[in-house]
Amino acid sequence: MELKPEESLGFQVRRCHRAFERALNEQLAPHGITAGFWGFLRALWQENGATQKRLSQLNNVTEPTAVTTLNAMAKAGLIDRRRNAEDRRKLNVHLSPKADGLKGELMPIASRINAIAADGISAEELHTTLRVLRRMAENLSREAREDAA
Template identity: 50%
Template sequence: MESSIGHQVRITNRAFQRALQARIEPHGITWGMWWFLRVLWSEDGLTQRQLSRRVRMMEATTVTALNNMERAGLIRRVRNTEDRRKTNVLLTDHGRNLRDVLLPLAADVNDIGLRGLSPQEAALLLSLLGRVRSQLEAGVEVEADPDTA
């Protein structure tokens, strides 16, 4: 198992997750909220469906997270004026202001994780992981495409 790339990526991801979670929880942010905030900081006002796709979560999971975020005063949901069936998700001032507090904490976690790597090694790691992810995503799309069978 130690030689499995998938296993190493998973346990490394869990270590990053635990380190970041320990830093964001004192600010009232759960791991489930984190990814939605990250997207909304860049693209405020997305519909729930768009947000779910950006975060790559099932829509039911997104609704649960958004309910919690709304209760915490991080977001508000507003009916789309052009299509009343859609709901747009907007950050509150509180949710928006957390960006300047939380992003440096995430940067700290990345710095800790990359400690001991040269800038060239860190860049190579990012490049290789991106290539592996792209290949896996392309493989899944090919397998799921009935026209390629």
């Protein structure tokens, strides 16, 4: 069976992801932020003090990938890590004042990129798209868990 790129969910989602990533990198670069940092910043703006494991889950990356990204963020002065008071094996990640202050500058950039991507698409279509994308991610995550079991 042939699966043409224009009919492939995976191809189209990846194509869209790459376009978002290019736009983010272009707009975030003047602030010293990469698209790779972006997801972690977003997660920490919501859950400052989350563990490294939690951040890897929120960003849907492996723990080694999260550690590599967080190391780079620490070197850039965006985060610091602290031992968890209840479980000393865990590291909690906290935003630096510098990173916390970037939220007001960077969130409008993300909103603008989302608005560009949504141009000409109705609110109903966007709602459906978000619902479908969440469902696809859930389906794929469930499949991965079942395969691992």
